Amino acid sequence: xxKNLIQLNNLSxxxxxxxxxxxxxxxxxQGSVVAIMGPxxxxxxxxxxxxxxxxxxxxxxxxxxxxxxxxxxxxxLYKLRRNIGVLLQNGALFTDLDVxxxxxxxxxxxxxxxEVLVRRLVLLKLQSVGLRGxxxxxxxxxxxxxxxxxxxxRAAVLDPALMLYDEPLAGLDPIGxxxxxxxxxxxxxxxxxxxxxxxxxxxxxxxxxxxxYIIANKKIVGHGTPDELRQNTDPQITxxxxxxxxxxxxxxxxxxxxxxxxxx
Amino acid sequence: xPAKKTKLITLRKPVQIVxxxxxxxIQVLTSFRPSLKQLKAILSQVYFIGTRSLxxxxxxxFFVGMVLTLQSYLELSKFGATxxxxxxxxxxxxxxxxxxxxxxxxxxxxxxxxxxxxGLMKATEQLSAMELMAIDPxxxxxxxxxxxxxxCVPLLTALFNLTAxxxxxxxxxxxxxxxxxxxxxxxxxxxxxxxxxMMSFWKSLVFGIVATFIAVFSGYFTTPxxxxxxxATTQTVVVTAVLVLxxxxxxxxxxxxx
Ligand SMILES: Nc1ncnc2c1ncn2[C@@H]1O[C@H](COP(=O)(O)OP(=O)(O)OP(=O)(O)O)[C@@H](O)[C@H]1O
Ligand SMILES: [Mg+2]
Numbered sequence: 287x288x289k290n291l292i293q294l295n296n297l298s299x300x301x302x303x304x305x306x307x308x309x310x311x312x313x314x315x316q317g318s319v320v321a322i323m324g325p326x327x328x329x330x331x332x333x334x335x336x337x338x339x340x341x342x343x344x345x346x347x348x349x350x351x352x353x354x355x356x357x358x359x360x361x362x363l364y365k366l367r368r369n370i371g372v373l374l375q376n377g378a379l380f381t382d383l384d385v386x387x388x389x390x391x392x393x394x395x396x397x398x399x400x401e402v403l404v405r406r407l408v409l410l411k412l413q414s415v416g417l418r419g420x421x422x423x424x425x426x427x428x429x430x431x432x433x434x435x436x437x438x439x440r441a442a443v444l445d446p447a448l449m450l451y452d453e454p455l456a457g458l459d460p461i462g463x464x465x466x467x468x469x470x471x472x473x474x475x476x477x478x479x480x481x482x483x484x485x486x487x488x489x490x491x492x493x494x495x496x497x498x499y500i501i502a503n504k505k506i507v508g509h510g511t512p513d514e515l516r517q518n519t520d521p522q523i524t525x526x527x528x529x530x531x532x533x534x535x536x537x538x539x540x541x542x543x544x545x546x547x548x549x550x
Numbered sequence: 551x552p553a554k555k556t557k558l559i560t561l562r563k564p565v566q567i568v569x570x571x572x573x574x575x576i577q578v579l580t581s582f583r584p585s586l587k588q589l590k591a592i593l594s595q596v597y598f599i600g601t602r603s604l605x606x607x608x609x610x611x612f613f614v615g616m617v618l619t620l621q622s623y624l625e626l627s628k629f630g631a632t633x634x635x636x637x638x639x640x641x642x643x644x645x646x647x648x649x650x651x652x653x654x655x656x657x658x659x660x661x662x663x664x665x666x667x668x669g670l671m672k673a674t675e676q677l678s679a680m681e682l683m684a685i686d687p688x689x690x691x692x693x694x695x696x697x698x699x700x701x702c703v704p705l706l707t708a709l710f711n712l713t714a715x716x717x718x719x720x721x722x723x724x725x726x727x728x729x730x731x732x733x734x735x736x737x738x739x740x741x742x743x744x745x746x747x748m749m750s751f752w753k754s755l756v757f758g759i760v761a762t763f764i765a766v767f768s769g770y771f772t773t774p775x776x777x778x779x780x781x782a783t784t785q786t787v788v789v790t791a792v793l794v795l796x797x798x799x800x801x802x803x804x805x806x807x808x
Pocket of ligand 2: 291330331452
């Protein structure tokens with residue numbers, strides 16, 4: 287029986303008066319790849335920020351590696367984050383540094399390795415995302431998909447025990463996407479790395495994840511292995527998995543009746 | 551009753567901002583580490599900021615020196631006292647115009663770009679990404695820029711004073727034909743090191759702190775959008791100008807008291 291690396295317990299989170307998440311509980315076992323899925327704007331990125339301690343829950347708590355993130359002080363939080371790699375939704379490369387230096391930032395900051403080793407480490411990571419040839423480019427010279435792969439190399443350069451990916455495959459071509467999928471799976475198996483992947487692509491989830499949670503309407507509406515989810519008959523899940531427009535999960539951000547708005 | 555309530559609400563925001571400013575100032579000061587890495591980062595920012603402002607400071611200094619001399623020459627010639635034109639130039643420069651104008655020019659040239667740079671880093675989540683890599687963005691981004699600015703402004707003020715005096719000499723001696731020996735000896739005999747020269751230094755130091763702090767503060771707490779960054783840069787110039795002039799009066803009053 288593997289340990290739980292991440293645990294959200296009855297977690298609620300509000301933005302002002304608006305409830306974003308309500309009573310969410312989920313667990314991520316060590317060494318597994320877990321997908322978090324759901325429609326746009328439902329709070330997936332918010333969950334990621336709660337796990338890294340950038341946001342604090344209004345009630346409930348978040349545990350990572352047995353420690354409560356929600357009540358951690360600045361120093362311990364930073365210590366914890368050294369073991370977590372995060373790929374943000376937009377990559378967030380440092381625009382004043384070239385590709386090589388971007389990937390080298392965490393290495394230089396958290397180790398005193400000699401330059402030769404830094405170079406070797408960075409080039410190996412860039413090789414694994416297929417961008418070793420791009421070391422001298424500036425972030426402004428990269429395409430969106432390339433930038434995301436550089437960001438991925440940067441997040442993984444110190445081989446963290448836990449990787450959090452926010453939409454790692456959006457905007458990648460099929461070859462790029464399957465490279466990244468293989469990369470996530472390989473590092474996961476070889477290094478015993480735990481991964482949380484946020485995605486809204488059902489297909490990617492099926493290929494990538496050992497286990498998935500589906501969020502809709504502020505709550506977790508279903509979870510299970512990809513096969514279990516496929517066989518699930520709950521309308522909230524089938525609607526999401528099959529991309530049906532009509533169903534219990536609304537596509538629209540909450541609003542008054544359209545006719546009322548248009549007529550004033 | 552309701553009127554009172556709205557008044558309190560409108561007062562709350564400025565108080566909040568000032569409080570946040572004070573806390574941030576303390577955070578910036580305490581985030582300074584005398585490590586090689588940080589000193590290097592500060593030096594490279596000094597280089598960036600310094601080179602950005604060098605030309606504008608020299609050009610403006612030269613013309614300010616000329617126009618000051620021109621104006622005082624006109625007035626002094628009525629009393630036949632044109633020999634003192636160097637005195638007037640040096641005293642007004644060291645005591646007032648040098649530090650104040652340098653701070654305002656610095657804020658317009660370097661302060662705005664610092665604010666925009668940090669604001670953009672925030673908008674593109676680069677600051678967030680640093681936090682997630684367990685790198686303190688205040689330590690890495692704010693501290694080098696702040697201390698570099700504080701070092702640069704006194705140096706730029708000295709440069710401004712120097713070129714302004716050169717401009718004054720160019721006008722008085724080479725155009726109006728004032729005797730250069732008299733020009734210099736009058737200037738030297740009336741400027742006191744402690745009173746005038748140090749006033750220039752203390753003012754420029756305080757203005758450097760004010761101008762750079764406002765720049766990093768506006769950038770760091772900007773609303774992370776294009777519009778927000780625009781507002782942060784404008785705010786940098788306006789707030790700096792107001793604060794510099796207020797501090798100018800306070801420092802002058804304090805220093806002439808003692
Ligand atoms: N800084 C913020 N201030 C206020 N509300 C916010 C902020 N960031 C996000 N929200 C709100 O929180 C909700 C969840 O946002 P979140 O970014 O977590 O969505 P998401 O599931 O990641 O969506 P997507 O798939 O489009 O990235 C949204 O309704 C959004 O309006
Ligand atoms: Mg998101």
